Amino acid sequence: MNVRIALAVGLVLAGLAPALCLAQQAAGLYRPAAKLPEPKYAPQYSSMEDQRDLSGVWFIRDYNRRFRTPVNTLPPLTAFGKAELDKRIKAETDGAPFADASTHCWPHGVPRVMNSPYPIQIIHSPGKITIVHEVAHNIRQIHMDQPMPATVPTSFLGYSVGHWEGNTLVIETKGTDPRTWIDEEGILHSDKLYTIERIRKVENGENLENEVTLIDPVYFTRPWVKKMNYAWRPDLRVSEYICEENNRNAPQNGVTVAK
């Protein structure tokens, strides 16, 4: 066998080898390996490469149990809304705070659920974005590219539809159960609450910004905005959180017995 033949045979074999790989692929044995960097836990990774990929674990940066405007003022409450808030602040000061959805181990409502000091995980799937919250195992579903139905059934987390405006995810929510509160202190809402969240990646994908517009003519004199930020946390996982177990603030006769 001379060198020329050897080379020819080599080339044929070299050609055959990918064919063998293809045959293996056809048999379902071969799958392309992912070429993503591998953070400690995160199922995906965050970068500005795909600004519409919000998947992964996030953790609130600026948690505050009170909802305030971006200039740290009280929201534009109606007289009724202010009176209800004051009643709750007084009850808490007096040591017998009102029970809210979280003390009943109910889902926390929107936008309250987006303001908890626990990890959240965003998962994309065809036609949907899901947010799995560690706190009280809230599962939030956002139906993508669908119109808001004329009437939506009332539920603790409401009915959410989403769409992209550029690289900003816009989520509209209606039908949030008025038994949930806006914040932990006692800003309430009615069944007319309508929230619009504008969520986008900033700071090279290390930060998720959520600008929430709240509209509720019963409790607010005009629409107002609350801002929240979440840090990209590939080192965290959503753990088991069982509110129903050892609930130290379980309400009795509608009043939380603080312990």
Place this chain on the structure above:
Amino acid sequence: MNKNAPMLIKHTTLWLLACATLGFAAQAQSATSFAGIWLLNGDQSTLKTDEGKLPPLKPEARRSYDAAVKARKAGKPMGDTLSSCLPHGLPRLMLAPYPIEILQEKKQLTFLHEAHHMPRLVYLGEKLPANEALDGNYMGFSAGNWDGDTLVIDTGGFNDLTTLDKAGLPHSEALTLNERLRLVDGGQTLEDVITVNDPETYTKPWKARITFKKMDSGYWLKEQVCTDKNPDA
């Protein structure tokens, strides 16, 4: 043999090795997708082995199981985690007659259970740590790995407060589960073959087989809030 022959062999071997490596990498992932909404087939409130028999309970566990079955029959079921709105645990949550949505990502499979709006996260490509290395909780820790088009999920790190099924099959903290999930029936059925390993409660590991049928894509999970309206009060 010509002097080029060893080089040829080397060349071919390298290609075959490359193929084998790619084939091995394939084990880390599969094109199989379990994504969709699934509903349990049949009533699995009394879990049986894949041979339709009572699982091989040890004598003490058998007494506790018989007592639970007797109490339920008498219309006075013993309290379980569900009556207090606590989680079902596993595999009981998989046996609940409510829809389950599966979300599939490269490194995570997520079960969203309508029952108790409970998520179950399965980390893909990881090895299940020993029970001693895990904090015992209701849903345990699940690690999944592909075996061809079958997803093998190993779960451990359970507490002993739940039962395996509604009837009352007990388990200890030594429990580990091995589940083999695959699509059958042209992708319209999801099969879950569950092997229960709990040497403190059962005389030997045993298998159960459950299946789920795919629901219409238009369905979306409803909000089931046990602490508001407990379906199992």
